[in-house]
Amino acid sequence: MLTLFHASQSRSGRIVWLLEELRATYAIEHVDIFRATTGTGRADPANLHPDGKVPALMHDGALITESAAIALYLTDLFPAADLGAPVGSPERGAYLTWLAWTAGEMEPAYWGRIEGRTGTDPAARRRYDRVNARILGALRHGPYLMGHRFTAVDVMVGAALAWGLEHAPKDSLLDAYVARVAARPANARAGAKDAPEAAAA
Secondary structure, eight states: OEEEEEOTTSTTHHHHHHHHHHTOOEEEEEOOOOBTTTTBOOOOTTOOOTTSOSOEEEETTEEEESHHHHHHHHHHHOGGGOSSOOTTSTTHHHHHHHHHHIIIIIHHHHHHHHTTGGGTOHHHHHHHHHHHHHHHHHHTSSSBTTBSSOOHHHHHHHHHHHHTGGGSOOOHHHHHHHHHHHTSHHHHHHHHTSSHHHHHO
């Protein structure tokens, strides 16, 4: 049994999206989290994440946290969905790299932009520029980040870009990519399940 510990309007929304893409059978446990940007929310004792954050995934007694780790775990668990790259495949290295890069480079670079550091810190600006150059470089070779095949990387990056699009560079290639991945039916199904009220309906 898969149970996702999820908070509405948070990063865990992309894992709901991925679960929908995988056509997985799962349950959502809606939990509260502390939101540093607004100072609202609280640590929820029902949340199994050791840091009180989301997402957290429970699968048959195994707890997996952090979006990139969960994405890898799920795509390995559902290989027939073809949203990852199996061990031994030629794409495995690139797939792992993109997943880790999203959490380790892209998100911190965009937070630097959101917090205004790219305007005052040359290192933060260089990091932000490199991140966008890498995304745009990949999109010049295919409609998705790993070429012509949609993968969990597109869920991770697409969700982050959709959330932070106002902080992204103005580029038609980037806008078209965000619109393309956001229009996927699984993304709409995930959005309908985001709030606790959706689970109760």
